[in-house]
Amino acid sequence: YLFSLITENSETIKTVRGAELISLTTYFFELEKANIKTDVCIGKTNTKSFFKKKLKPVYLPELAGHILLIGSTGTGKTNSILQMLEWYESENIPCIILDAKNEYIAKKFRPGVDFIFNPLDCDSIQWNFFDEIKRWPDIDAISAFIVPENKSNSDPIWTHAPREIIAALIEQLIRMRHANCGSLWSVLNSGVSTIRKALKHSNNKTISDYLTEIGGKEGHSKLAQDIKASMTQYIQFLRYMPKKSGNFKIDDWLNNKVGGNIYITSHPDLKETLKPALSLFLSMLIMKVNALPNDQSRKIRWILDEINQLYPQKLLPDLLTQSRSKGSQVIIGIQDKAQFDENYGKNNADSIIGCCATQIIFRCDGPETAEYASKILSKGKIIEPENSSSHGSSDVREGISKSNRPKEEFILMASEIQMTPDLKAYVFPKANNPFSVDFKYKKFCDEIDSFVPKPDLNVFPCV
Template sequence: MALIDGLGNAGPAQQTSTQDHHIRGTAVEDATDPVVQQALWQSLQPGQLQMGFVPVPFRDEQQHFLLAGAPGTGKSLTLKWLLGGIQRRGEKALVYDPVGDMVSLFYRPGFDIILNPLDQRDAGWYPWGDLAQHELASFAKTIIPDPQGQADPFWSMAGQAIVQALFRHCKTIDEVLRLAVMADQDELKAVIQKAGLIGLVGPDKTFAGVRATLAAPLHKLGALRNVTLEEYAKGETFRIKEWVRNDNDRRWVFLLSNKSQFETLSPLLTLWTDIVVRAALSATPSPDRRIWLSLDELPSLGKLAALGPAMAEGRKYGLTAILGLQTIQQLRQIYGKEEASVLYGLPKNRLILRINDQETADEMSKELGEYQRRRVTTSVNQSTNQSISRGTTLGGFGGGLGDSLLEGAFGSRNTTHTMGTSQGSSTSESLVIERAVLPSEIMQLPDLHGYVKTGGETCRVILPVPNQPWVESQPQHLPAKMRQMPWER
């Protein structure tokens, strides 16, 4: 009689493998390997610019640059590489320098221009030489900005009206300051009346309050050297519009400041940048012209109303912007959400370094793009079945021939092992759309590591560091004393 003594099952074993196949969208190339970096460096054509060793196609230069990253991540390092290449090519540039490090590296004494009335190297500027009558309204808004939020717009509008009237009537800064601050009320109102703006300054009882709001902004404007019309006629000051329109004038213009000077100079820095942008848009279109705008820490300049249109149409006027920023919020506070989106969406050439802000990292992740892939998943299932049977045959005396005595007397025992294996597989496919670079990846980048997007390619990069430090051939600042105001003499 045979009895099944036991059944066994080793259980299924499953192996799963996944393969991803890129279909379309952003493909991030790894350019961090030293061998790849060397190959990229050697591929640079004469005069070609690079970001993170990656060459920027000449045809894409006029579609602007965006350098985004937290302090210390490598924005300034990359800007120095770009400006060095631009200067070697002999092209003109406006360089906003809120620190002074670009002046120390690239300023050429006796050739380039520094605009900063608090620096001994200031070239001097005569406002009436660069401001037409129809531009005085936008000029006044630069000096006295429109209010933000729910603030009453009357006070700023009235102040702007007085500034317009003063600059229509006067021909020197000292004359503007004297009328605004020192003249009696009737004399000042007569000037405003002559300009046809008296209706904007309110009744007599509010006029004194409006006039009081002028003191602080005009004190900043008073930092300018008191250039006379005769000095201007002799060419003793710098003329911004002439510089923009003269394609043979390849000088660089540095808008220089530092932290201690910035509050005083900020309206002038914004004004000068705005004049350059508007002058470029009013110039004759030329495919051969090249004017570079280097605007690191862009939000600190305040609102440049003409910047967006200038970047959108800049190609035909030869205008190329290099924008530097730390967070999207800074830009939105100045321009509003929609206009800020336009500004940081325009540059085609991008360097994205570590971003410490979640929202900005998310926006930059979106800008780097998405990709679609086909994911193939294969599963293999294998199971093993096992059975064991044990049997006993009962016997007696007189067993047959060949049987041993014991087998004949007590019967025989036997054990049987049975094993079976089964296997099956399944394959599934799915289409997956994902960000090419996650926001968390951007936020975790080490210093000098980032992503470059240019020429239709996206690469992970390490920024090149010069073998020898750049030589600061010029002092960052040569402080000059603030001049005396008319009422201080």
């Protein structure tokens, strides 16, 4: 018996360094043993207690850092985020939710408490970004948010010229006391000659080069026409913004003058029209939060699911690296790593993911995403038993030798992640071993219509 016990122990794979995949029961035990406080609930799972099954919530450790959820469509990622949102609401923690597919607002929106930002929705707040301008440099930031960086590596004039024109017009409208989106749209939607006339008193002399007059029939150069055409794709949303003053200020929300969550919603048929407006609003939120004084008692949660639906948020790395001291925690949800790389660039995408101290990995169907998820879970150094046998014509020359060989290997192979069933996830909490959990699906019913279009969107209004 003694020799068989020694043999059995010697043939067990042991982790000697690095992380190892533990059971959910072990995770619960280690949290309780170390007296670690818990934070957000990421879902519930069935556990056995006295031969009975019961639902037990799965909590992340306190100070879990920013959270990354990665998984393909239909794997349980959205259901987990909904349960996180439900927990935040129960704790009265304000959230900023990017709801590109309108899944969260239909199930969790609280009328009279929460806010919607969607310029094409009847129930949207009336947000006039002129109200957020406190200093002249804010204008440059807004123009940069409206016109994103050109990823095609074309001539930078197609980015810089529209930005400078928009910034100069905003400044002029403020000085003329016409500080609203309606006035800005009226000028930008006019011809080049009208824009040039509106900017004749601008301090930015470079603009005159962009909008050069010529003696031809049209009265302006081809460069001016091309710049106007380049700018048009980014400014269409202005026609749907408040024509005069707004009824919502980000500063008021941050200073707790108004409460509730903010839902930034879209619509599949209208996403190209909405993309500049939603990107601008989210960028302004990030800029305002990053400018807050440090306060660890403040709590703001960002749920940025399918962030690829917007223009690349150049302030997102700053939000992840600077906002913890402001009381922010960011939850990012992505489906495909390649798409994330394309939108943000590989280095920036890796940096953003690297800022997430906690990872929740569901099934990833794409091989590249599964491979990346495997690397996120990292490697561990194990001791693997190795047997060798020798044979000969004599009985004394036959035998078996046993040895232990150290080696490094990934905690999970990419193919294992691709074969993960729905609702099962691998959770890698900050400064803890990863564990697997089989979540119980929780049904959330639609409480409201996710999108109610404004009547003036219809080409033929109903009689």
